[in-house]
Amino acid sequence: MPDTVTLSRKQRDQELRRQDFLSAAERLFARNGYHHTTMEDIAHEAQYGTGTIYLYFKTKDLLYEALLERKIAEYIAFMQKRVRHADGHLEKIRTLISAKLEFFERHREFFRIYLAEMTTADTSLRRCVNKRREKMYYEHQSFVTQTLSEAMRAGAIRKVDPNMLATTLTGVINPLLSEWIKERSKKSICELEQFIMDLLFNGLEKTK
Amino acid sequence: MPDTVTLSRKQRDQELRRQDFLSAAERLFARNGYHHTTMEDIAHEAQYGTGTIYLYFKTKDLLYEALLERKIAEYIAFMQKRVRHADGHLEKIRTLISAKLEFFERHREFFRIYLAEMTTADTSLRRCVNKRREKMYYEHQSFVTQTLSEAMRAGAIRKVDPNMLATTLTGVINPLLSEWIKERSKKSICELEQFIMDLLFNGLEKTK
Amino acid sequence: MPDTVTLSRKQRDQELRRQDFLSAAERLFARNGYHHTTMEDIAHEAQYGTGTIYLYFKTKDLLYEALLERKIAEYIAFMQKRVRHADGHLEKIRTLISAKLEFFERHREFFRIYLAEMTTADTSLRRCVNKRREKMYYEHQSFVTQTLSEAMRAGAIRKVDPNMLATTLTGVINPLLSEWIKERSKKSICELEQFIMDLLFNGLEKTK
Amino acid sequence: MPDTVTLSRKQRDQELRRQDFLSAAERLFARNGYHHTTMEDIAHEAQYGTGTIYLYFKTKDLLYEALLERKIAEYIAFMQKRVRHADGHLEKIRTLISAKLEFFERHREFFRIYLAEMTTADTSLRRCVNKRREKMYYEHQSFVTQTLSEAMRAGAIRKVDPNMLATTLTGVINPLLSEWIKERSKKSICELEQFIMDLLFNGLEKTK
DNA sequence: TATGAATGAGTGTTCATTCAT
DNA sequence: GATGAATGAACACTCATTCAT
Structure with a gap:
């Protein structure tokens, strides 16, 4: 053999x-x-x-790191595949939203960990070993930014700071999803998506 | 004496x-x-x-509880006072954003704790003693909702689900602020506010 | 002044x-x-x-010591006064029993402490400071012994080792009293006394 | 294997x-x-x-419980085996005494704990977990009572309250043994036994 | 390779005792 | 003298990690 x-x-x-x-x-x-x-x-x-x-x-911390890495990698892969298969700039943007909703709807247990991690939690945990995860995060972030930039360049959406927009787009979903997972929101995931898309594109202004 | x-x-x-x-x-x-x-x-x-x-x-947990309560109460008081003193519906909405940014800019240390708490973290910590804090949170949330509802009724902004909008408005700030605190964003707090207001009111749509 | x-x-x-x-x-x-x-x-x-x-x-231990001393002194004084006032040897012996029963019936709270102390409990507590209490205990014990010896000499009871008899007489009351205090025994204090006296004088032998 | x-x-x-x-x-x-x-x-x-x-x-208390249970079970087993092998009612009664003396002579270290436990000690320690031990104690106590009752029925000893007699018989040994263990008594264990038996059967009365 | 018994550093909490007022 | 806030040593218990089998 x-x-x-x-x-x-x-x-x-x-x-x-x-x-x-x-x-x-x-x-x-x-x-x-x-x-x-x-x-x-x-x-x-x-x-x-x-x-x-x-x-x-080797240690509990490293196991935790590995867990985050695995799930985040899975998330990023899922998201990017979806976006790539979407046709047209607007559709890609819609997919940035719907894919995140879909992924975390399916992995809601992980969502808790993800949020804690994305925001704060035990700093000391994070200090040493996070380089790789930071890198993953940035690569993903720049993928989102790029997608948005392309849409701007193509004239599909108006021009704003693409980095801030990416951050906003990624983050605006969290609180709604969070409420939804805590089952305080009776809406369907689909309604969440529509609400975000509507707000994002049309804004709050009345005269339209 | x-x-x-x-x-x-x-x-x-x-x-x-x-x-x-x-x-x-x-x-x-x-x-x-x-x-x-x-x-x-x-x-x-x-x-x-x-x-x-x-x-x-009496215990470490209770100290943690007391800490959260203190800061959240402080935050809510600050926010509501600001909003009440703001003139006009649009100005009140702008204040909902700027007051949050301002408060957490000044208390950035606490922001970490706040985010962890608002999202997830150690569930077991939270299970027992949080009734009072939940109540505080909801009272604040309904204050935001009410402010927004009034603006809708007055025709200052267009009509959308006021609860979801309140959730969104509250939450959309977090990721931007988070990035800003990590000092990855070079923008000023003022620019953050403008970005959010612009996006919120005008949306992404091109034809405007 | x-x-x-x-x-x-x-x-x-x-x-x-x-x-x-x-x-x-x-x-x-x-x-x-x-x-x-x-x-x-x-x-x-x-x-x-x-x-x-x-x-x-000065310390908790010394307070404990002082407490024991006070109560034991009180007990001894009570007992000896009673015995001295009793007429005749048999009556004195009966009083050795009844006075103990009476005292601890009235101070049952203290009886717990007394028993613990008389028997064992925390040795280390006792090691240093007990000389005085030991002396009190021995003086009392020798008072009982003397009372019994006199009764023997006078022919009121038959001759046995007076020290052992004193120990027995003192100790035989404890378990009965203990049961009585725990309220497992429905008998009256008076019945306890009679039982002990009867057993003590007549023994268990049948042919009498 | x-x-x-x-x-x-x-x-x-x-x-x-x-x-x-x-x-x-x-x-x-x-x-x-x-x-x-x-x-x-x-x-x-x-x-x-x-x-x-x-x-x-799991806890210090439970270890203490386990210790008491082990020793008491050992004691009871030892005692009952001895009594069962004794021939005749009087011999059984003598064995009730000698077996206890013998057991605690061999386990004098435990005697301190036993006494403290039997009588009083820290109430709070005892409150929760003692059901099993109480049961053991009662079963033993009723074994003694039964042994004595049988002797009465058979006419080997005169009739008295068997429960009180059991309590007395069990308890009368403690103070003598206690003195003996403290080495204040120079007698042999055998002499202790004889003293108790003599007193118990013949009583103190002179005219015999 | 897989195991789980053994480890001991670490932590929340208590309480006898002190001392500034 | 009287007080009670402050103290810190002490202890029960946990758990990440190791290692002999």
């Missing part, structure tokens, strides 16, 4: 196990928060022994 | 001490996060001995 | 205050146990400020 | 460890009292790290 195959099989198994742990951690973090979830909890949730988890993640 | 004066002096001193601890906690929580800040840290930061803090706050 | 009067007034006041604290401590120790009663509790129960108690008792 | 064996080996090891901790606790509680013994002390006395003890006992 060739060595490469053996190795890659091993690697594939390793990767599978990593994913098991990450999924378990995602469930527990979302349910109980980072600090109220113990490594033992995660290991057992993933159906492994306490010590095993340390074969795949 | 009359008894009432003596008593109220004691109470005033007590209150001052409470505020000392809360301010110390605010600094440390914002810097290191809730879980990485120890009661001893807080007590020492406030220039007191370890045990003293427990004369003013 | 002569100095001695002033002084003795002071001293009388001091003593009164000491007794206040001891009475408060007695109530609380009996109710909650030594370790679950704080010095502050005692001071407040006695209607004084936290620090005041330390003007009268 | 069969699974059952593996499992029971693990369980046996667990049980051994539990016993290690209980024995360490027994030594330290008897020496220093409950409140002056720390969990760390116990763990170290048992040659384990601080945290390990919590794998076997």
Whole structure:
């Protein structure tokens, strides 16, 4: 049996196990928060022994990092694929909104973690290991900015600061989604999308 | 010396001490996060001995609660006062935005805590004691909603769902402010306000 | 005003205050146990400020000592007075029993502390300061022994080891009294006395 | 290797460890009292790290409970076995006394704890978890009562209240044993037994 | 490789005692 | 003398991490 195959099989198994742990951690973090979830909890949730988890993640912080990275990567991939397949500038912009709504509707457990992370949370957690995630975030942000810039250049929307617009577009969804997830809003996800699109394009001005 | 004066002096001193601890906690929580800040840290930061803090706050959780309450109350009072003094519906709406920006610009340390709290963070922390804070939040939210509704009724802005608009208006500021605080944005607070107002009123549509 | 009067007034006041604290401590120790009663509790129960108690008792342990001493002295005085007033040897022995029953019936709260102390409990508490109490205990014990010895010499009871008999007589009451205090026994105190006297004098043997 | 064996080996090891901790606790509680013994002390006395003890006992209180239960169960088993093997009613009664003396002579360290527990001690400690121990105590007490009742029915001893007699018989030993353990009594255990038996059967009356 | 028992540093909290007023 | 706010040592308990099997 060739060595490469053996190795890659091993690697594939390793990767599978990593994913098991990450999924378990995602469930527990979302349910109980980072600090109220113990490594033992995660290991057992993933159906492994306490010590095993340390074969795949050197520390709890690193596991957390890996979890964020995985989900954010997944999110970005999902979003970009959708936008690329959308036809026309306006449609792409609409997709920037609807794809985010759709993704987090499906991963609402993760949304809690995501928000905490995007905004604040435990700073010290973030200090050391976040370079890679920051990079991912910026790449995504610049993808959104670019999409918007192109729409401006094409005359599909009027010209404003594209960076600020990207930030706004990304962020305006959070509070609505947050309310929706807490089930205080009875609207459908589709209505959320329409509300945002309407407001974004038409603004509040009366005389129109 | 009359008894009432003596008593109220004691109470005033007590209150001052409470505020000392809360301010110390605010600094440390914002810097290191809730879980990485120890009661001893807080007590020492406030220039007191370890045990003293427990004369003013029964548990760490309750101190955290008290801190949130204090700042949120302060925020709400600030905001509502500003809005009430604003002349005209449009001006009131502008004030909803500028007052928030101004408040958090001045209390940026707290903004981290605020965001974590508003969005997610440790669920278990929040479960028990938050009724009062939820009430504060809702009262504020309905104040915003009312302000917007009145503007609609008066024909100052066009009619949309006032609850969703209130949520949006409140939330749209966060990501911009967040970026600004992280000092990634070189704009002035004033420019942020203008950007939001422009976008909010005029929308993205070209033909205008 | 002569100095001695002033002084003795002071001293009388001091003593009164000491007794206040001891009475408060007695109530609380009996109710909650030594370790679950704080010095502050005692001071407040006695209607004084936290620090005041330390003007009268240097440490918590010493207060505990003083409490035991006071009550035991009271007990011994009560007992000996009763026995001295009893006529005849048998009546004196009966009084050794009835007086103990009577005293602890009236001071049942203290009985808990007494038992704990007489038997064991926190050894370390006892190590240093107990000489005086030990002396009191032995003086009492030898009073009982003497009473019994005299009865033997007079032929009122048969001759056995008077020390062991004294120990037995003193101790045999405790478990019955204990059950009685826990209200598991429905008998009257008088029945307890009769039971003990009967058993003590007549023994268990059938042929009598 | 069969699974059952593996499992029971693990369980046996667990049980051994539990016993290690209980024995360490027994030594330290008897020496220093409950409140002056720390969990760390116990763990170290048992040659384990601080945290390990919590794998076997959830709280300090529960460890204390377990200790009492173990020793009392041991005591009761010892006593009942002895009594059952004794021939004749009088011999059984003698055994009720001698077995207790013998047991506590061998476990004098525990005697302190036993006495404190039987009589009073920290009430609050006892309030919650003691149902099981109370049950054990009552079962034992009714065993003694039954033994005595049978002896009465058979005419081996005269008729008195069997419950009070059981209480007395159980309790009368304590003060003598207590003195003996404190080494104030120079008698042998055997002499203690004879003294009690003699007093119990023949009483104090002269005319015999 | 997988395990889980063992570890011990770390933290929230209590309380006897002190001392400035 | 009386006070009670302040103190900090002490302790029960947790949990990320290690390591012998």
